[in-house]
Amino acid sequence: xxxxxxxxxxxxxxxxxxxxxxxxxxxxxxxxxxxxxxxxxxxxxxxxxxxxxxxxxxxxxxxxxxxxxxxxxxxxxxxxxxxxxxxxxxxxxxxxxxxxxxxxxxxxxxxxxxxxxxxxxxxxxxxxxxxxxxxxxxxxxxxxxxxxxxxxxxxxxxxxxxxxxxxxxxxxxxxxxxxxxxxxxxxxxxxxxxxxxxxxxxxxxxxxxxxxxxxxxxxxxxxxxxxxxxxxxxxxxxxxxxxxxxxxxxxxxxxxxxxxxxxxxxxxxxxxxxxxxxxxxxxxxxxxxxxxxxxxxxxxxxxxxxxxxxxxxxxxxxxxxxxxxxxxxxxxxxxxxxxxxxxxxxxxxxxxxxxxxxxxxxxxxxxxxxxxxxxxxxxxxxxxxxxxxxxxxxxxxxxxxxxxxxx
Numbered sequence: 365x366x367x368x369x370x371x372x373x374x375x376x377x378x379x380x381x382x383x384x385x386x387x388x389x390x391x392x393x394x395x396x397x398x399x400x401x402x403x404x405x406x407x408x409x410x411x412x413x414x415x416x417x418x419x420x421x422x423x424x425x426x427x428x429x430x431x432x433x434x435x436x437x438x439x440x441x442x443x444x445x446x447x448x449x450x451x452x453x454x455x456x457x458x459x460x461x462x463x464x465x466x467x468x469x470x471x472x473x474x475x476x477x478x479x480x481x482x483x484x485x486x487x488x489x490x491x492x493x494x495x496x497x498x499x500x501x502x503x504x505x506x507x508x509x510x511x512x513x514x515x516x517x518x519x520x521x522x523x524x525x526x527x528x529x530x531x532x533x534x535x536x537x538x539x540x541x542x543x544x545x546x547x548x549x550x551x552x553x554x555x556x557x558x559x560x561x562x563x564x565x566x567x568x569x570x571x572x573x574x575x576x577x578x579x580x581x582x583x584x585x586x587x588x589x590x591x592x593x594x595x596x597x598x599x600x601x602x603x604x605x606x607x608x609x610x611x612x613x614x615x616x617x618x619x620x621x622x623x624x625x626x627x628x629x630x631x632x633x634x635x636x637x638x639x640x641x642x643x644x645x646x647x648x649x650x651x652x653x654x655x656x657x658x659x660x661x662x663x664x665x666x667x668x669x670x671x672x673x674x675x676x677x678x679x680x681x682x683x684x685x686x687x688x689x690x691x692x693x694x695x696x697x698x699x700x701x702x703x704x705x706x707x708x709x710x711x712x713x714x715x716x717x718x719x720x721x722x723x724x725x726x727x728x729x730x731x732x733x734x735x736x737x738x739x740x741x742x743x744x745x746x747x748x749x750x751x752x753x754x755x756x757x758x759x760x761x762x763x764x765x766x767x768x769x770x771x
Contacts, residue, residue: 395461402467403434410722424449490516505740515728518551525688525704531748552639570667580612
């Protein structure tokens with residue numbers, strides 16, 4: 365396995381940063397208090413960073429004792445306040461301008477956001493925005509509340525990389541120049557030491573299986589394509605000379621607009637997907653055979669079986685690989701290509717997944733605390749300037765990644 369690359373200076377000038385916006389008159393002024401809800405696998409050093417940035421941090425867990433144990437494990441005893449989480453207990457301590465950070469499962473987010481809107485507190489999570497959250501965005505905007513979503517690893521850092529690459533290509537090629545574009549964004553959490561299963565669960569097995577059951581939509585050969593069973597679209601993918609396997613997930617097509625791809629640029633390939641170790645497709649054939657026609661009950665049973673057969677232990681080390689590549693070829697013969705690569709291995713103190721998710725989410729919460737995110741929906745950093753700011757912060761905190769560009 366290659367060593368984790370250190371950040372390299374950009375070979376071409378980065379896009380100009382957005383000016384720090386003045387505090388929006390409708391924005392509820394940040395209070396300086398952060399409520400971090402949940403202390404699961406993705407809660408890592410990002411929480412420690414917030415303890416140095418916020419005036420007050422509270423960690424909410426199942427019981428106050430469990431919250432205290434989690435703080436002790438993170439070396440944060442005395443720097444954050446342990447709390448026993450219930451919706452009522454949180455609401456009782458919520459004040460206007462506070463920031464609620466949800467590390468709970470996605471179905472819990474709408475209820476937390478509703479409490480935030482009612483209490484005029486800001487909300488942040490690392491998950492994809494759901495329809496139930498979207499439904500509350502107008503009320504949140506009217507209340508002056510920031511709703512930060514997709515601010516983790518994938519989604520999160522992948523958004524930052526894509527915005528940065530597209531801005532650099534626009535500066536080189538020109539937004540009004542007709543061009544053909546290929547963008548691929550593949551991310552995977554894998555075992556640092558490959559095993560026979562070619563995988564390490566970094567989140568609930570049921571979530572992994574249900575994601576595989578969801579059809580994937582993407583652009584290939586200039587046309588929208590749908591894979592009803594994403595694993596059937598698995599292909600070889602080489603990263604820095606190392607062979608992986610990759611398949612599309614979710615719906616990539618809306619990100620053409622979300623990333624601000626110029627209308628004059630026609631995407632020939634546009635895929636956001638999942639990276640797996642070479643040999644994963646073969647190793648998982650027995651899983652796919654059971655998953656193909658499974659109902660909800662069968663998926664739950666399969667997930668429990670996999671959790672028992674392939675447990676994650678404290679001795680395991682994970683590896684996160686995220687590769688985002690953009691190629692732009694104009695009709696005039698001009699071209700531009702660029703790639704970001706993040707390749708991290710976890711250690712005894714923190715998994716690579718927790719490091720990436722929690723530090724990115726922490727960067728977003730710090731932006732809320734500074735008052736630089738507007739009310740309403742924010743998906744990570746949605747402008748090139750803010751993306752550069754976040755990437756600079758993350759690199760300064762030791763989250764190593766590498767940018768390479770060329771014609």
